[in-house]
Amino acid sequence: MxxxxxxxxxxxxALRAVHGVATGxxxxxxxxxxxxxxxxxxxxxxxxxxxIHIQNEFVAASFKKHPAIAMVINYHLFxxxxxxxxxxxxMAEMNAHITLYNVWRGQVVRELATLTKKK
Amino acid sequence: xxxxxxxxxxxxxxxxxxxREIARLESNLSAxxxxxxxxxxxxxRKDEVWGHKAAIANLRVQEASNERRLLEVTHELAQATVRxxxxxxxxxxxxxxxxxxxxxxxxxxxxKVRAVEGQIYLIKxxxxxxxxxxxxxxxxxxxxxxxxxxxxxxxxxxTFGCFYDMVAMLDSxxxxxxxxxxxxxxGADDSKSMYKxxxxxxxxxxxxxxxxxxxxxxxxxxxxxxxxxxxxxxVKEHALWTRNGGSQGMKAQLxxxxxxxxxxxxxxxxxxxxxxxxxxxxxxxxxQSRKCYQEFVNWxxxxxxxxxxxxxxxxxxxxxxx
Numbered sequence: 001m002x003x004x005x006x007x008x009x010x011x012x013x014a015l016r017a018v019h020g021v022a023t024g025x026x027x028x029x030x031x032x033x034x035x036x037x038x039x040x041x042x043x044x045x046x047x048x049x050x051x052i053h054i055q056n057e058f059v060a061a062s063f064k065k066h067p068a069i070a071m072v073i074n075y076h077l078f079x080x081x082x083x084x085x086x087x088x089x090x091m092a093e094m095n096a097h098i099t100l101y102n103v104w105r106g107q108v109v110r111e112l113a114t115l116t117k118k119k
Numbered sequence: 120x121x122x123x124x125x126x127x128x129x130x131x132x133x134x135x136x137x138x139r140e141i142a143r144l145e146s147n148l149s150a151x152x153x154x155x156x157x158x159x160x161x162x163x164r165k166d167e168v169w170g171h172k173a174a175i176a177n178l179r180v181q182e183a184s185n186e187r188r189l190l191e192v193t194h195e196l197a198q199a200t201v202r203x204x205x206x207x208x209x210x211x212x213x214x215x216x217x218x219x220x221x222x223x224x225x226x227x228x229x230x231k232v233r234a235v236e237g238q239i240y241l242i243k244x245x246x247x248x249x250x251x252x253x254x255x256x257x258x259x260x261x262x263x264x265x266x267x268x269x270x271x272x273x274x275x276x277x278t279f280g281c282f283y284d285m286v287a288m289l290d291s292x293x294x295x296x297x298x299x300x301x302x303x304x305x306g307a308d309d310s311k312s313m314y315k316x317x318x319x320x321x322x323x324x325x326x327x328x329x330x331x332x333x334x335x336x337x338x339x340x341x342x343x344x345x346x347x348x349x350x351x352x353x354v355k356e357h358a359l360w361t362r363n364g365g366s367q368g369m370k371a372q373l374x375x376x377x378x379x380x381x382x383x384x385x386x387x388x389x390x391x392x393x394x395x396x397x398x399x400x401x402x403x404x405x406x407q408s409r410k411c412y413q414e415f416v417n418w419x420x421x422x423x424x425x426x427x428x429x430x431x432x433x434x435x436x437x438x439x440x441x
Contacts, residue, residue, distance in 0.1 A: 019286070019327075022326060026326075037275075038268045042268045048282050051284040052284050058415075
């Protein structure tokens with residue numbers, strides 16, 4: 001869920017950036033806007049229009065090709081990658097374990113064979 | 120052979136007649152030649168006359184151009200003379216006239232500054248807002264939108280609560296008295312009376328939230344400045360999102376609720392009489408927001424399937440990693 005969550009967050013953040021401008025303008029010009037209701041209405045409608053414009057950009061880019069989401073995916077892959085050095089260390093450890101396991105397995109097989117002969 | 124006298128005389132007459140005829144023809148020929156020569160001379164003359172006429176026309180055009188230029192120069196000269204006279208007058212009455220000129224110049228500059236400020240305002244409002252067009256209506260700038268509101272939405276019957284972007288649309292699912300009470304947090308607590316109806320209040324509230332409240336844990340709506348950590352927190356497992364081939368789960372539930380709510384909203388928008396263009400724009404907002412939500416849901420599911428396909432992980436693991 002993490003990656004999808006981050007992608008969703010990037011999408012919502014892009015809309016939030018547009019809303020934030022209007023929110024700031026509303027709080028700064030609260031008094032004058034109270035006087036002119038049309039101005040406040042225009043600000044809301046215009047901001048939502050811009051948000052829809054951004055939504056359409058995401059849709060046109062099939063979401064994953066949009067820079068905001070592509071960046072999230074790239075960072076996620078980069079953050080969750082296994083470095084080559086660590087991979088090599090783990091592979092060496094794994095190979096040692098496999099070798100040891102094969103030795104023990106050979107011993108067990110031989111002991112079993114001995115026991116079987118004794119019976 | 121001996122010729123008789125009559126025959127000889129007849130023959131000589133015939134020869135004479137032929138000689139006369141030849142002479143006449145030669146005369147005619149010379150006349151024709153003369154005429155031809157005359158014609159040739161005529162045509163040459165005619166060409167010469169036409170050439171002269173063209174030259175005369177060119178000269179007249181040049182003359183007209185020169186006259187115009189002369190007039191311009193005369194005008195410029197007159198202006199320059201006036202300026203010189205004015206300068207002489209200013210020089211003569213230096214203190215008073217100079218002050219007046221300064222005031223006029225300052226007034227001109229103030230006018231220019233206002234014009235430039237107006238242009239900057241328009242340009243700032245247009246930045247990043249190109250292609251914002253809904254049907255036949257261009258809302259490219261805040262000024263355009265203001266004009267639209269003034270001309271197409273007179274009175275208080277139709278408000279911005281009729282307009283929905285995706286966040287406002289999803290927040291409309293939360294419409295209830297309890298949700299509306301969790302409303303504006305920044306700068307609007309003291310001005311709840313600014314809003315004409317619940318829809319306006321909810322839209323304003325959605326502007327202050329970091330994410331649509333429907334994706335947050337119940338009772339914990341994210342406010343401005345918050346994070347989106349709790350986003351989709353109700354969909355921790357894929358089975359909660361979709362079950363039984365999509366007929367159950369949160370996705371189906373959201374679709375059902377959206378269908379009902381948006382049908383109601385759409386009807387309420389259409390019911391606004393006398394707001395033809397505004398109603399069309401509001402419907403367009405709603406349709407595009409619905410489409411965007413649907414596309415986003417489709418993409419997230421296809422992304423989940425792609426991850427499973429690419430990495431061959433189990434469904435639970437794919438859902439948790441994507």
